[in-house]
Amino acid sequence: MPMKIGEKPFFGRVDDALEKTFMRTAMASAQDRLRGRKLDATVRDEQIGDWEEWRSAGEEIRRHTLENLDYYLNQLSENFSRKGGHVYFADTAEDATRYIQEVAKKKNAKKVTKAKSMVTEEIGLNEALEEIGCQVFETDLAEYILQIDDHDRPSHIVVPSLHKNKEQIRDTFRDKAGYTGTEEPRELTAFARSQLREVFLEADIGITGCNFAVAESGTISLVTNEGNANMVTTYPDTQISVMGMERLVPTWEELDVMVNLLSRSAVGQKITTYVTNLTPQLEENSVDAPKEFHLVILDAGRSNALGTEFQSALHCIRCAACVNVCPVYRHIGGHAYGSIYQGPIGAVLSPILGGYDEYGELPFASSLCAACSEACPVRIPLHEQLIRHRENYVAQKGKMSEKLAMKAFGIGASTPSLFQGAVKGLPAIMKPLVKDDGISSGPGPMKLWTAVREFPVPEKNNFRSWFKSHKQEGES
Amino acid sequence: MAEGIVHNKDAFLNRIASKLGRERTEAVVLPKWKHQPQWEVFKNDGADDLLGTFRKSSMAKSALVIQTERANLAATVKEAIEKYGGGLVVTTKDRRFAEYGLESLLADSKTHVWDAGLGKRNIEIAKQANIGVIFSDISLAESGTIVQFNDKDIARSVSLLPVTYIAIVPQSTLVPRMTQATQMVHQAAAEGKDISTCINFISGPSNSADIEMDIVIGVHGPVEAVHIVVADK
Numbered sequence: 001m002p003m004k005i006g007e008k009p010f011f012g013r014v015d016d017a018l019e020k021t022f023m024r025t026a027m028a029s030a031q032d033r034l035r036g037r038k039l040d041a042t043v044r045d046e047q048i049g050d051w052e053e054w055r056s057a058g059e060e061i062r063r064h065t066l067e068n069l070d071y072y073l074n075q076l077s078e079n080f081s082r083k084g085g086h087v088y089f090a091d092t093a094e095d096a097t098r099y100i101q102e103v104a105k106k107k108n109a110k111k112v113t114k115a116k117s118m119v120t121e122e123i124g125l126n127e128a129l130e131e132i133g134c135q136v137f138e139t140d141l142a143e144y145i146l147q148i149d150d151h152d153r154p155s156h157i158v159v160p161s162l163h164k165n166k167e168q169i170r171d172t173f174r175d176k177a178g179y180t181g182t183e184e185p186r187e188l189t190a191f192a193r194s195q196l197r198e199v200f201l202e203a204d205i206g207i208t209g210c211n212f213a214v215a216e217s218g219t220i221s222l223v224t225n226e227g228n229a230n231m232v233t234t235y236p237d238t239q240i241s242v243m244g245m246e247r248l249v250p251t252w253e254e255l256d257v258m259v260n261l262l263s264r265s266a267v268g269q270k271i272t273t274y275v276t277n278l279t280p281q282l283e284e285n286s287v288d289a290p291k292e293f294h295l296v297i298l299d300a301g302r303s304n305a306l307g308t309e310f311q312s313a314l315h316c317i318r319c320a321a322c323v324n325v326c327p328v329y330r331h332i333g334g335h336a337y338g339s340i341y342q343g344p345i346g347a348v349l350s351p352i353l354g355g356y357d358e359y360g361e362l363p364f365a366s367s368l369c370a371a372c373s374e375a376c377p378v379r380i381p382l383h384e385q386l387i388r389h390r391e392n393y394v395a396q397k398g399k400m401s402e403k404l405a406m407k408a409f410g411i412g413a414s415t416p417s418l419f420q421g422a423v424k425g426l427p428a429i430m431k432p433l434v435k436d437d438g439i440s441s442g443p444g445p446m447k448l449w450t451a452v453r454e455f456p457v458p459e460k461n462n463f464r465s466w467f468k469s470h471k472q473e474g475e476s
Numbered sequence: 477m478a479e480g481i482v483h484n485k486d487a488f489l490n491r492i493a494s495k496l497g498r499e500r501t502e503a504v505v506l507p508k509w510k511h512q513p514q515w516e517v518f519k520n521d522g523a524d525d526l527l528g529t530f531r532k533s534s535m536a537k538s539a540l541v542i543q544t545e546r547a548n549l550a551a552t553v554k555e556a557i558e559k560y561g562g563g564l565v566v567t568t569k570d571r572r573f574a575e576y577g578l579e580s581l582l583a584d585s586k587t588h589v590w591d592a593g594l595g596k597r598n599i600e601i602a603k604q605a606n607i608g609v610i611f612s613d614i615s616l617a618e619s620g621t622i623v624q625f626n627d628k629d630i631a632r633s634v635s636l637l638p639v640t641y642i643a644i645v646p647q648s649t650l651v652p653r654m655t656q657a658t659q660m661v662h663q664a665a666a667e668g669k670d671i672s673t674c675i676n677f678i679s680g681p682s683n684s685a686d687i688e689m690d691i692v693i694g695v696h697g698p699v700e701a702v703h704i705v706v707a708d709k
């Protein structure tokens with residue numbers, strides 16, 4: 001699935017999302033649980049000392065690495081290839097998929113297993129492989145659920161099937177895969193295990209993303225829980241790992257810090273069940289290891305952020321902590337973002353990767369409450385970057401008529417005050433509303449989003465009715 | 477493998493450098509980090525403290541912990557195998573089995589010792605096996621983690637395919653946390669040594685919380701895990 005999801009304009013997608021009550025409650029309760037677990041494993045875990053120190057450590061490492069990105073990528077590439085691995089530097093998503101298609105063709109590959117990876121979603125790899133006749137198996141439970149539900153779209157970067165409840169999953173398994181059991185997660189999971197068991201062993205190619213690459217040794221590190229990534233990287237003769245070009249650390253010592261930040265922030269674990277570190281090997285003498293190892297390093301718009309005010313967006317380690325505290329995400333859900341990257345980081349990253357024409361409205365999907373920046377384990381000033389994006393977007397669109405600009409927003413001429421409110425609020429947007437608690441503060445600059453600023457939102461002031469009445473006001 | 481092929485590197489890296497507003501950097505010195513909280517964790521803990529922490533963390537990750545003396549290790553392993561249903565057992569090929577007096581386990585007719593010479597047949601056996609027995613190379617107290625440096629003998633499959641893995645954890649392998657383990661690997665890499673093709677940090681049975689955030693133990697890897705800590709000092 002490529003980065004872009006759906007064709008509807010942003011506010012149309014918001015409407016769609018708000019129709020789905022289950023999805024909203026599911027999102028809210030999942031958010032609460034993820035957030036609670038993260039707090040238990042971070043600020044509330046006395047064993048690790050001051051969490052703020054860890055965040056500073058993460059920030060410091062990421063900044064240095066990105067400032068010297070060319071150097072460390074070169075080091076990674078040299079070490080990886082010295083040990084027999086092949087490296088492909090892909091300028092675009094198309095370059096990456098073309099290279100992987102070529103490898104698959106050369107290997108005459110029929111079956112491909114995949115571990116969870118947002119970057120392969122971003123480049124639309126499954127479609128590209130299916131195009132040349134490969135059968136692609138998603139093996140992460142959440143991705144598996146989406147895949148058998150006719151390629152449903154991911155709604156969360158850590159748990160892509162977050163919008164589905166167990167009954168829906170049971171029905172999908174029943175309708176699409178002949179499942180006859182109950183909606184018990186244990187039973188559903190066992191079904192996925194039995195369906196994929198043989199596939200793991202038969203696959204010709206195993207494909208993974210990359211949580212972190214280690215430059216000093218040419219190693220790919222995968223941070224997972226289900227054991228599927230191990231299956232994917234152990235049995236096929238060929239392994240292909242795809243990484244965003246920013247996803248690396250200089251040495252194993254920094255890997256330690258980053259894995260700790262990621263495990264705790266993403267899923268509230270001291271460490272995930274598996275941290276699997278794979279380095280190509282010169283001697284092909286292991287029975288259960290790939291014989292060929294390819295690393296695809298992807299730009300695909302990332303370099304747009306280098307040397308700009310958005311460079312630190314590339315520090316992101318995809319933990320979704322910002323998503324899990326975002327009141328806007330809570331109410332509109334992941335699909336409304338129309339990008340495989342949702343929530344605050346999605347709103348920052350998508351316009352960098354895909355441009356303002358496609359994603360320029362996403363930065364407005366924020367109350368600027370700054371909870372995201374506070375939650376981020378590597379201290380990316382997300383809400384400030386959202387403001388910069390808004391400024392850029394409006395500056396770019398400013399040249400067009402208001403009507404056209406409204407169209408660009410997908411709001412249509414029927415809701416002028418909504419749009420005017422948004423644009424006229426701009427001077428105020430320049431001043432972020434950050435309070436110590438980072439969640440709730442004075443009146444927001446963007447009226448459209450301020451009604452959902454409180455976290456959690458009281459029932460009587462729900463976003464849906466607010467959004468509706470505001471739209472009507474606009475029409476009168 | 478011969479040396480791998482690298483495509484499109486220079487154009488790619490030159491673009492990065494130019495976006496960063498400079499020429500390509502030839503040498504970068506890793507700074508001394510201002511923030512290093514990782515070294516403070518369990519800094520003053522002795523062996524017993526670490527053991528206590530390892531026990532608790534292993535249990536939190538749904539791994540059973542058994543403590544034993546070297547003299548009783550063989551009996552303890554046997555008991556654990558029976559407790560988890562017996563049947564076919566697969567082990568890595570590791571001289572520590574002999575060093576720790578586990579020859580009887582290896583000699584058992586229901587035990588298969590990984591033998592790279594047998595090729596893929598090993599995988600078939602490991603797939604059928606109920607239990608995989610391995611040694612931990614480094615063990616992390618903070619998270620109840622065992623570390624394996626996999627190679628052709630310390631095969632990845634042994635802790636992955638069977639329903640249960642039993643890890644023998646020599647107490648001397650206990651360190652506070654991942655920091656000490658990665659430091660060792662870093663030193664090896666810095667000295668130009670080849671590091672293991674798969675360095676696997678494993679903390680208990682495989683699991684998932686992807687369905688309504690409910691934790692289910694046992695997904696694609698093992699369903700049960702046992703950590704047998706053996707005093708070895």
Ligand code: SF4
Binds near residue numbers: 321382
């Ligand atoms: S921006 Fe920060 S909090 Fe959000 S996903 Fe990235 S690292 Fe995590």
